């Protein structure tokens with residue numbers, strides 16, 4: 001019993017999927033481990049991407065870095081997995097007329113081409129009067145639940161998927177290999193483990209100190225007649241058209257309590273914010289919550305452990321997983337292929353300070 005592989009990816013949300021696809025392109029030998037019944041952030045998220053910062057007309061640095069890789073990665077995933085994932089839809093950003101001057105100045109600046117048009121007065125069926133608007137492109141969404149599902153079907157077909165929730169305390173180091181025990185005496189041995197555990201990575205004995213800070217997000221699906229369905233509406237929340245009069249509205253950000261249970265408070269916040277700009281009656285048809293794997297410095301966490309270099313991590317994708325996952329998976333896959341994953345600086349110092357920490361191995 002037992003299998004040996006080059007790379008064992010722990011977790012099959014967006015990060016695990018994109019890394020698996022990148023390793024496959026490099027013809028590397030790998031397995032992916034995740035529990036099938038879990039409901040990770042990737043199954044809850046709206047999957048939106050957008051070129052601007054949320055509060056002002058300025059290019060988002062993450063977009064500038066990651067977008068050039070993002071488009072190709074999802075298009076290749078679509079072709080490979082035989083499904084439609086990346087949906088390019090313009091965004092209509094509603095803002096108070098007092099900000100018009102700022103928006104026009106940005107439009108005429110060096111990166112203003114993402115703004116296709118600005119209108120002093122937004123006249124949109126179902127939208128309250130009194131807003132100005134900008135039409136922004138590129139923008140859109142990636143169908144993350146479909147990506148996770150299609151990726152899982154591929155992994156199962158290829159016999160690369162292990163339905164298992166890894167118990168960190170059961171990881172053993174033997175020579176150059178890391179051994180993970182499964183049920184009934186079964187095991188996997190890998191030259192490299194890559195943890196793509198999302199929010200639950202916050203309690204990892206190896207990478208928990210890297211500042212993964214789960215953040216709760218809630219969103220609702222609504223049915224509403226008469227709202228245009230060709231753009232994503234962005235105001236005090238984002239409204240993604242799902243077709244046939246249905247929309248996904250979100251999301252909230254909450255650090256207390258941090259759980260994935262939809263709450264009354266979240267629902268009130270979402271409906272209240274919707275009513276700030278939508279003047280049509282709507283019916284709530286779904287309400288979901290999930291945990292974003294945010295990080296304290298808002299940067300993804302990638303690299304390998306200084307004391308256990310055959311343990312690496314790809315986490316901390318936060319609220320911009322769609323943009324960041326392909327870029328960082330691509331870099332990490334190159335590093336894994338070349339056998340040179342940079343060590344995470346400062347990690348040991350943090351862990352040595354924490355006397356309660358026990359490092360398995």
Ligand SMILES: Cc1cc2nc3c(=O)[nH]c(=O)nc-3n(C[C@H](O)[C@H](O)[C@H](O)COP(=O)(O)OP(=O)(O)OC[C@H]3O[C@@H](n4cnc5c(N)ncnc54)[C@H](O)[C@@H]3O)c2cc1C
Pocket residue numbers: 010011012013014015016033034035038039040041042043044045046047048049164165166167168196197198199200201216217218219250251252289290291292293314315316317318319320321322323
């Ligand atoms: C309400 C909400 C809305 C969002 N909207 C957007 C958006 O519009 N755009 C955007 O870019 N991002 C959005 N996000 C963020 C996005 O969901 C995340 O950045 C992204 O999905 C994180 O992917 P991940 O693979 O790191 O983590 P996850 O999707 O959480 O996946 C983690 C994986 O690890 C597995 N796992 C965990 N522990 C173990 C273990 N011990 N053993 C085995 N497997 C394990 C889990 O089962 C899962 O498969 C949103 C998030 C939320 C909650």
